[in-house]
Amino acid sequence: MSIDFAQGFNVITGETGAGKSILLGALGLLFGARADKDSLLNEEVKCIIEAEFKIKDYHLKEFFELNDIDYQDDTIIRREISPNGKSRAFVNDSPVNLSTLKDLSELLVDVHSQHQTLILGKKSFSFGLIDSFSKIKREVEEYQFKFHHWKKLLSNLEELKDSLKKQKKESDYNLFILNELEELQLKEGEINHLEEELKLLSQSDDLKNDIGNAVFILRDNENSLLDQLNIQVKILSKYHSIGGNLSELIGSITENASTLKENIFELEDFIQRIDVNGERLQEVNDRINIFRKILAKHNLRNQEDLNNLLDELKRSTSDFITLENNIADLEFECTNLEAELNKLASNISNLRQSNKPELEVQLINLFKEANLPEAIIEFQFNPANKLTEYGTDEVKLLFSANKGIKLSPIENAASGGELSRVMLCFKSILAKYGQLPTLVFDEIDTGISGETAIKIGKLIKNISQNHQILMITHLPQIAAMGSNHYLVFKDNKEGINQTQIKKLNTSKERVDILTMMLGGQSASELVRKNAEEMLTNH
DSSP, X not given: OOOOOOSSEEEEEOOTTSOTHHHHHHHHHHTTOOOOGGGOSSXXXXXXXXXXXXXXXXOOHHHHHHTTOOOOSEEEEEEEEOTTSOEXXXXXXXXXXXXXXXXXXXXXXXXXXXXXXXGGGSHHHHHHHHHHHHTOHHHHHHHHHHHHHHHHHHHHHHHHHHHHHHHHHHHHHHHHHHHHHHHHOOOTTHHHHHHHHHHHHHTHHHHHHHHHHHHIIIIISTTOHHHHHHHHHHHHHTTGGGOHHHHHHHHHHHHHHHHHHHHHHHHHHHHHHOOOOHHHHHHHHHHHXXXXXXXXXXXXXXXXXXXXXXXXXXXXXXXXXXXXXXHHHHHHHHHHHHHHHHHHHHHHHHHHHHHHHHHHHHHHHHHHHTTOTTOEEEEEEEEEEEEETTEEEEEEEEEESSTTOOOEEHHHHSOHHHHXXXXXXXXXXXXXXXXXXEEEEESTTTTOOHHHHHHHHXXXXXXXXXXXXXXXXXOHHHHTTOXXXXXXXXXXXXXXXXXXXXXXXXXXXXXXHHHHHHHOTTOOHHHHHHHHHHHHHO
């Protein structure tokens, strides 16, 4: 099927079972409803549903940019369902997921059915109604953007606090160890130096005696090795001029004699610097024992391992301090943002309260047009005890359909037929102030007739002056008011009943259908004249 719906008030009629719901099913699939093989007439052929929307005046370029979709004034949405039940969706040939499709659909079409009255008791609907009427969409969007950011920050803050709580016990222990290690005040390579000093101090007496004896034998003895070496150097030196290997050997012996002399001086100097001090020995011993206990305590091998542990503990402590600082910064940001949100919410609340009386008056007047002459409504605002997605307000829709009956929550205060008409009045307000594009009404006139049907039709016709309306109806009174009339019927092609839809282009075609709606196939001439009057009067 292919159909082009005009502007204004489009009515769709057809006998029960003709397939009027196919239009809604197709729209549902276009707007992200679940697709499977049951949607297919022929399970071996791919099914394509496509719709074109003229969106030049809808101010949707930002939505298209945010979702990386090519923008076109005449936008085409397409859904393809494969024989295996899988589906793909496209907007202007850009692939999109179903979530994006659903978000876009809410900006293009509003489908109103009897079942939609279930949303009347929801906060989102009540706030959407008063906010649309108050023309504070931008203020509410700004608030909600910052509110969701604030909630995210609060969630992050809680995560950081939980992390801090878990780390605190470990951090206290790490800090204790860090302080213990830092109190050692170890210098680079200190332990190696201490161990060398310990060896020296523990053998100082023997070392002094042995070095003293070595100096005596090497130099101080009457027949010392140094004296004997010097004598031999003098003897050999007279052969130095011979050259060759001998000259080199004599030079080396002479050099060694000089080196030995210097070594003896250094040994003497070393002896003089050895301080045989019992206190220092104990001090070094104690220092080394402390270090060894620390190594054993932390299962370490040497000072390098200890230094690595120290660095790790410093990093851990630094991370903990950084975490504390991050929490403090985030708390500060949350507090400031909360104050800003309270200010925005207060402004929104004031605007809602100031517009509430006029909205109630307009709705009561619309109720009269919908044949609810005694109906009254009240938007009851109460302060919320915390910031919510809707600000600092709580709202209840209170309603009474009859005089003398007290106001009560709307979802409990009206019959199904009344709720459907009330919802239509709400949609009238939303269409006027909330810029709803296309509105689809699915047999919302079920259960009404006579004067009520006429009033409902007029109300919808008024809405259609500024909005495209598609209305599936079974009432001739309403069908006659349509600017355009479409008939859904079944046609037998090749032995298969197929649903078709066509626009009734002439007054005669419309009168014929209205006559059938009023009196059936065997309607009298009087009924036909009634149908003609209906069409003429509207």
